[in-house]
Amino acid sequence: MHILQKISYSCAFVLATALCVMAESNSAKAASFQGLGDLPEDIFIASSLAQIVSENSGVLTYPGISFTGVSDVSANGSTVLGNSFLSVGGSSALSGPQGFYWTQDNGIKRVEDDATAFNVANTVNAVSADGSIIVGHDRNNLEAFRWTQEDGIQGLGRLTDDSTSYANGISADGSIIVGYDSISGKSQAFRWTKETGIEGLGYLPGGDYSEANDVSKDGSVIVGYGLNLNDYDAPEAFRWTQENGIQGLGDLPGGNFESFANGISANGSTIVGGSSSANGKEAFVWTQEGGIQGLGDLAGGSFFSDAFDVSADGSVVVGRSESANGSEAFIWDRENQIRSLQKILTNDFALDLTGWSLNEATAISDDGLTIVGEGINPNGNSEAWIARLDSKPIPQPVPEPSLLLATCIAGGVGTLLKKRKKVVKG
Structure with a gap:
């Protein structure tokens, strides 16, 4: 077969493969x-x-x-x-x-x-x-x-x-x-x-007030908050089990003592909520191994964040934060930290949210791929919304077809020149 034909077939194969990869990638990242x-x-x-x-x-x-x-x-x-x-x-x-x-x-x-x-x-x-x-x-x-x-x-x-x-x-x-x-x-x-x-379920030390907000998948772990009058004279997030009763989770360092537990993972190992910190009110994640850890907040505006819910495995957290845009829904995971949900939906998943402002993300499905919340719609009215993702929001870049074509042609020309050099030497 002539070398130019081989290059042509090779380029066609590369481009076809690339287009298939892009189609699969877009399908895998289909969102609504x-x-x-x-x-x-x-x-x-x-x-x-x-x-x-x-x-x-x-x-x-x-x-x-x-x-x-x-x-x-x-x-x-x-x-x-x-x-x-x-x-x-x-x-x-x-x-x-x-x-x-x-x-x-x-x-x-x-x-x-x-x-x-x-x-x-x-x-x-x-x-x-x-x-x-x-x-x-x-x-x-x-x-x-x-x-x-x-x-x-x-x-x-x-x-x-x-x-x-x-x-x-x-x-x-x-x-x-x-x-x-x-x-x-x-x-x-x-x-x-x-x-x-x-x-x-009782109270924290010296307290006379407690509320339960969420429960693990099997019902064995319950979270909420109550007044701890003996130690802090303030509300404190708690975790309850049949074996240990009601136990305080503490709060983030700095600021006035205060914490609230809002959500829990399926097995009860991860708890999310909000706490006072040195910066202001801050969303937190609590685990038995790591204790209570702040999640920060979105850039701009006054410092504020609060976590409302967490995926079944504890890896994805949603809530509300103040940003340069005002009240804004956030999503958090350990690799990417706290990010604007609206920016992820528009930039990573190419969804058209023109006219929408997503004010808060209230809850998330077990697999972390369905998120619901509240926002302002294009007509200026308050409206509930639902976002569905087919993969977690970690974009995988795919080369443009034009770049692949240029690479293929360049590679083909290089191969042709090498062939000619071999003929001359012979």
Whole structure:
């Protein structure tokens, strides 16, 4: 075969291979971002103010309701929880919080006993691994609840007849629920199971206040915060187990003593939250081996960061930080440290977020690839959002086809010259 033909075939093979690699790379890094729905403007209210429903682009929304919070995402990334506020005619009886769950197939739905009943009554805070069990607080009954589509809302009880209970966290299978019970300005963290009912977890030394915020996959480790009046006279993050009870985690060096635990990894080994530090309020990661470690904050603005959730293996943390752009969602891992989530989505995954400002990342799926939070949409309204990544955000550069072609041609010319030199020498 003529040498030029060989070079041509070789270059074609190199370019084809490169294009395949790029296609595979782009496919592997396929990602998506979407808001969970704009605030609806068309309002239909039945005579009893029963069902208020409209359909917008295949996503069910509820007129008059705006998102005020995104509280959780299921471990598999399929179900997102949010809390909204409905205001009807300035009436306090017809206005208040309303819990929702969202799925890609069905959009937004209310968490109710009867989906046709108008009941501004509850907030939702946590969801089981598969999205089938939701927990929160029913303000009508002043009680923590557990909800499923089959059984509706079921109250979990209270520690005393006159107290109010709130559910904040749930184990993977939904069998263990944690939260707090409050009366006269004092609260106690609790653990609930079907067999034992609601049980108080106690307090830190000298304290009379504690709240449980999250629980490990199997329910054996519970985290939150409580007042430590003996040692610090301040709130302190805690970790609870059946064997050791409630134990304080300390805080970051410098500043006034203060720490709060917000989230926990699947096996309970990694805890995240916020603490006072020498710089100000700072997000932290806690492990048994390394203790409490600050995560820093995003560049610009006043110093502030707070960690809300962590992936199952403890490797990826999400939360909120102050930056030059104001309140901004962050993502953290040990290799890359703290980074702007919005910049990663736009720069590393080439997503178009024009007009969006991602204010905070509230929760993350077990595999670290689905992140949910709140932000300002292109219309200037507050809106919940979901970002899905097919690989963790560590970009792998791929050479441009033009560069590969130039390299191939240069290599081919070099080969041809060598061949000619060999002929001359012969």
